[in-house]
Amino acid sequence: MHEAVTPLPAPTMKSTSLTRALPALIIALASLTLCPGCVLLLVGAGAGAGTVAYVRGELSDNVDYGIEAATRAAAKAVEQLHLVKVSERTDALLGVIVARTGDDKKVEIRLERVGDSVTRIRIRVGTFGEQPLSQALLDKIHSDL
Numbered sequence: 001m002h003e004a005v006t007p008l009p010a011p012t013m014k015s016t017s018l019t020r021a022l023p024a025l026i027i028a029l030a031s032l033t034l035c036p037g038c039v040l041l042l043v044g045a046g047a048g049a050g051t052v053a054y055v056r057g058e059l060s061d062n063v064d065y066g067i068e069a070a071t072r073a074a075a076k077a078v079e080q081l082h083l084v085k086v087s088e089r090t091d092a093l094l095g096v097i098v099a100r101t102g103d104d105k106k107v108e109i110r111l112e113r114v115g116d117s118v119t120r121i122r123i124r125v126g127t128f129g130e131q132p133l134s135q136a137l138l139d140k141i142h143s144d145l
Contacts, residue, residue: 052138057129059138060122065145067111070119071095074109077140081133083107105130109137 052061063070071090074097078085083099090096095111105126112120121141123134 054129054131054134057127058122058124059129059131059134060120061138062114062118062120063142063145064117065119066117067092067095067113067119069145070111070121070141071097073141073144074111074121074137076144077137078107078109080140080144081136101125101133107133107137 052059054060065073067090071088074095075085075088078097078099083101086098086100088095088097090111093113095109097109097111099107099109101107108124110122112122114120121138123137125133
């Protein structure tokens with residue numbers, strides 16, 4: 001005697017979509033472990049400063065100071081952390097300080113005028129970013145303002 005075989009139900013749209021999306025999800029999650037600098041980290045900053053964001057290796061913050069004061073504070077922070085300043089240029093809308101670390105990583109601090117008394121500070125260390133040094137620079141800039 002043979003037993004009757006019950007056919008499997010046809011795949012539903014929901015299970016087919018999940019089957020297609022699962023490999024992409026696994027690849028996306030695996031890439032986050034390979035590229036930790038690409039992860040978005042938001043941390044509340046001090047009073048009136050807004051939000052500090054570390055995205056794709058760049059630390060960004062708005063400060064309630066004009067671009068001249070923020071550029072002076074950034075230059076002082078570079079000096080205090082014993083970085084070698086390579087160049088500094090500034091105008092009414094943009095300031096850029098380029099420095100090098102002891103192990104020859106490029107450090108770029110960009111200061112952009114957002115308003116009369118608001119400046120956006122963007123810090124990148126090396127090609128892929130280095131959050132601890134970026135944060136140390138930002139902390140020094142805040143303390144010098």
